[in-house]
Amino acid sequence: MESISVFEIIKVGIGPSSSHTMGPWNAASAFIRIIKRERSIAEVKEVFLEFFGSLAKTGIGHGTDIAGMLGLNGEDFKTINTSKIDEIVDHIKTSQILNLGGEKEIPFVYGHHLVLNMSQSLDFHPNGMIFKAILEDGSELVQDFYSVGGGFIASQEKNSIEKECVRTLYPCHHGSDIVKYCEKLGLNKMSDLILINEESWRSQEQTRSEALNIWENIKECIYKGVNKEGVLPGGLNVSRRAAGINRKLLGDKIYKNKNEWFQQVVDAEENFTNINKWIACFALSVNEENASFGRIITAPTNGASGVIPAVLMYAQAFTPHTSDDDIARFLLVAGEIGTLFKKNATISAAMGGCQAEIGVSSAMAAAGLTEILGGSVGQVLMAAEIAMEHHLGLTCDPIRGLVQIPCIERNTMGAMKAITAANIALESDPAKAKVSLDQVIQTMWETALAMNDRFKETSEGGLAIAVNVPEC
Incomplete structure (x- = not known):
C-alpha cells in the first residue's frame, strides 16, 4: 500500500468542493499534461469534457463545470486570483473560446463541449469524467478520470496519473x-x-x-x-x-x-x-x-x-x-x-x-x-x-x-x-x-x-x- 504525505490530506485548496471542484480542476490540468506528453497543444482542434454521476447531478451547485473550464484554460487553483473567476468563466461562455492550457485558443461552446450527463454513471467511481481531444489530423486522445475525494484523482489506467509512489521508513497504514x-x-x-x-x-x-x-x-x-x-x-x-x-x-x-x-x-x-x-x-x-x-x-x-x-x-x-x-x-x-x-x-x-x-x-x-x-x-x-x-x-x-x-x-x-x-x-x-x-x-x-x-x-x-x- 502506498504511503501518503500529511500535506496531501491537509493542503491549500479552493471552494466549494474538493471532490467536485478541485478534483475536476486537477483532472483537467492532468489532461493538459497528457496532451503535451502524447502530442502537443498546437495540434488540438477541439476538446470535449463530460461529467457523470454525482459530478453531473450536483455539478452546477459545486462549480464542477467552472472548475473543468478553468483547468482546461490553464488556470491553477493555488494561485488564481479568486476575485477574477467569474470574469474568466463569463468570457469563456460569451466568447465561446477557450485558451487551452493557456497556449492556444480553440472553440468551446458550453453545453456542447462541456456536458453534465445526469442519466449515466461510470462503473469505477460515482465521480467520473471523460476528456477527449480532437487533433488536427482527425485522431483523438481520450482519458477517463475519477475524483476520489479530497482533490485526489485516479483513472482505470494508473500510469495516466503522474504521481510518485512513496514508501516511508515506517509505513503506517493502520x-x-x-x-x-x-x-x-x-x-x-x-x-x-x-x-x-x-x-x-x-x-x-x-x-x-x-x-x-x-x-x-x-x-x-x-x-x-x-x-x-x-x-x-x-x-x-x-x-x-x-x-x-x-x-x-x-x-x-x-x-x-x-x-x-x-x-x-x-x-x-x-x-x-x-x-x-x-x-x-x-x-x-x-x-x-x-x-x-x-x-x-x-x-x-x-x-x-x-x-x-x-x-x-x-x-x-x-x-x-x-x-x-x-x-x-x-x-x-x-x-x-x-x-x-x-x-x-x-x-x-x-x-x-x-x-x-x-x-x-x-x-x-x-x-x-x-x-x-x-x-x-x-x-x-x-x-x-x-x-x-x-x-x-x-x-x-x-x-x-x-x-x-x-x-x-x-x-x-x-x-x-x-x-x-x-x-x-x-x-x-x-x-x-x-x-x-x-x-x-x-x-x-x-x-x-x-x-x-x-x-x-x-x-x-x-x-x-x-x-x-x-x-x-
Missing part, C-alpha cells in the same frame, strides 16, 4: 501500525513518528515550515470570513453569519490585520458560552469562504474544511499550547489520521456520505488536539475513534447541490465533537477501549457501502428533497 512503530522506536509522541516518515518527501525543517504555512493560510481564511457580510452565491440566499458573531463578541474594536484581530480574540472575555460561539464563528467563517469560491485549507475535503481550522484556532486562542511546535504537531497528527481513512475507507461523500467528510475531519481534529494537550499515542487514536463513532451514518444531502445547507453548520458540529472527543480520551484509559480506530474505520466503510446512493452527494434524498426551496 492505527495498529502507529502503535507498533512508536513502541519499537520508544516514541511517546505520535507526531515524532510522523515527522520521521515525512522525511520521505522533505526535511523535518521543511515539514515544520509547511505546517506553519498551512497555519498562516488558516488564519487568513478565517480573517477574511469574519470580515465579510452579505449573501452567499448560488441562489439559496444564505446569509453570512461569521462576521455578525465576530462583531458581537469583539464589540466595536478595530483591527488592522489578521494578527491584530487574532490577539483581540485571545484577549476577549473568556467563558464557556463565548468560547463555544468563537468555535462556531471560526468554522462558519471558513465554510462561508469555501461556499464563495474562496481559498481555503482542504482538510481532508472542502465540505469539511472548517473543522480543523476551528479546533486549531480554539487551541491557539484558548489553551496554553500555542507554540509553533504545537501547531506543527497538531497538523501532522491530524493529517496522518486522514491518511488512514483514505487508505482503508474513503474521504469522498459521493462514496460514503458526509461521515466521510465531516466525520473524518472531526476524527483528525480530535487526534491533533489530543496530541498537543499531552495525550499518549493510545489516547490520540482513541480520540479519533470517538469522534468518528459519533458521525457514523451521516448522509450527504446538500440542498440544490450547494455546499451550504447543511454543510456550513455541520462543520461547527464536527468541531465541537472533536473537542469533546479529545477531552473524553484524555480522561480515559485506551487499554480499556472497546472499539479501536481501525475497527471504526472498517465500520465506516461498511456503512458507506450499505448507504443508499440517494444520500451520497446526489441531492436526490434527505434534506435536498425534503426541504422545498423555491428557485430564484
Whole structure:
C-alpha cells in the first residue's frame, strides 16, 4: 500500500468542493499534461469534457463545470486570483473560446463541449469524467478520470496519473501500525513518528515550515470570513453569519490585520458560552469562504474544511499550547489520521456520505488536539475513534447541490465533537477501549457501502428533497 504525505490530506485548496471542484480542476490540468506528453497543444482542434454521476447531478451547485473550464484554460487553483473567476468563466461562455492550457485558443461552446450527463454513471467511481481531444489530423486522445475525494484523482489506467509512489521508513497504514512503530522506536509522541516518515518527501525543517504555512493560510481564511457580510452565491440566499458573531463578541474594536484581530480574540472575555460561539464563528467563517469560491485549507475535503481550522484556532486562542511546535504537531497528527481513512475507507461523500467528510475531519481534529494537550499515542487514536463513532451514518444531502445547507453548520458540529472527543480520551484509559480506530474505520466503510446512493452527494434524498426551496 502506498504511503501518503500529511500535506496531501491537509493542503491549500479552493471552494466549494474538493471532490467536485478541485478534483475536476486537477483532472483537467492532468489532461493538459497528457496532451503535451502524447502530442502537443498546437495540434488540438477541439476538446470535449463530460461529467457523470454525482459530478453531473450536483455539478452546477459545486462549480464542477467552472472548475473543468478553468483547468482546461490553464488556470491553477493555488494561485488564481479568486476575485477574477467569474470574469474568466463569463468570457469563456460569451466568447465561446477557450485558451487551452493557456497556449492556444480553440472553440468551446458550453453545453456542447462541456456536458453534465445526469442519466449515466461510470462503473469505477460515482465521480467520473471523460476528456477527449480532437487533433488536427482527425485522431483523438481520450482519458477517463475519477475524483476520489479530497482533490485526489485516479483513472482505470494508473500510469495516466503522474504521481510518485512513496514508501516511508515506517509505513503506517493502520492505527495498529502507529502503535507498533512508536513502541519499537520508544516514541511517546505520535507526531515524532510522523515527522520521521515525512522525511520521505522533505526535511523535518521543511515539514515544520509547511505546517506553519498551512497555519498562516488558516488564519487568513478565517480573517477574511469574519470580515465579510452579505449573501452567499448560488441562489439559496444564505446569509453570512461569521462576521455578525465576530462583531458581537469583539464589540466595536478595530483591527488592522489578521494578527491584530487574532490577539483581540485571545484577549476577549473568556467563558464557556463565548468560547463555544468563537468555535462556531471560526468554522462558519471558513465554510462561508469555501461556499464563495474562496481559498481555503482542504482538510481532508472542502465540505469539511472548517473543522480543523476551528479546533486549531480554539487551541491557539484558548489553551496554553500555542507554540509553533504545537501547531506543527497538531497538523501532522491530524493529517496522518486522514491518511488512514483514505487508505482503508474513503474521504469522498459521493462514496460514503458526509461521515466521510465531516466525520473524518472531526476524527483528525480530535487526534491533533489530543496530541498537543499531552495525550499518549493510545489516547490520540482513541480520540479519533470517538469522534468518528459519533458521525457514523451521516448522509450527504446538500440542498440544490450547494455546499451550504447543511454543510456550513455541520462543520461547527464536527468541531465541537472533536473537542469533546479529545477531552473524553484524555480522561480515559485506551487499554480499556472497546472499539479501536481501525475497527471504526472498517465500520465506516461498511456503512458507506450499505448507504443508499440517494444520500451520497446526489441531492436526490434527505434534506435536498425534503426541504422545498423555491428557485430564484
